[in-house]
Amino acid sequence: MLAVIRILILGVFIVLVGIIGSLLLLLRPFHRDNTHVAARVFGSMHRILGTKLEIRVPASVQAGGPFVYVANHQNSWDIFTMSRSLRKGTVSIGKKSLKWIPFFGQIYWLSGNILIDRANSSRAHGTINTAVKAINEKQLSIWMFPEGTRSYGRGLLPFKTGAFHTAVQAGVPIVPVCMSSTHKKIKLNRWNNGKIIIEMLPPIATDTYSRESIRSLIAETYQLMHDKIEALDEELNREKAAE
16 A cells, blocks of 8 residues: 555656646756756655665765766666755756656756767767767766666676766766665565665766776776675665664
8 A cells, every 4th residue: 555655646746846847947948957956856755765865975076076977877766866966067868768758858858968869879979079068168067877777686787988988088077976775675565665875985087097098997986886885785784783
């Protein structure tokens, strides 16, 4: 019964926010902070899922920017959890097809996120140039999921290169965003689904890397995120055991 109630609440929420949000966004379409506002609204629904969020942002991230944020992508619940941590002046990169999802897609597009056509390799390649232009000309940060797909409990998947080429070409740091594991930990029929920690790591400078050494940057970032996610999971397990 609880699961049905939650699904109904989330469904009504998406419809209402889609309609009202789209109308409001028409007043300032593609504004630099639209994505932040929309993400905060969607992220507030983590409470309906029965979770608590702890978001950790180092001072170096709070005071700096623009950045290329790279985050682990676990499942469809990320839109109600991970999104809460998205900062002002940040847009994400998503599939062009997202624009046609009823209610959500219109908000995603009007928020100013960058849409790519994965079926067209030449256009997808041009996305890096589009992102670099947004960083350099508009001072926007870019949010990307370097795994390229949801992991669904398979651990941190291998990274694709797009986010890292973007950071190197734009000359901005990478900020890893690590969320503790949520796979099979959010159960809609359970009232309390525990705490989730989202932690941003200190920025990784990219000025010493080139296109030829991009694999080293990817390996460094991957290892930092892998270790941090494991540490967050261990921290939460200790807290649960101490209860």
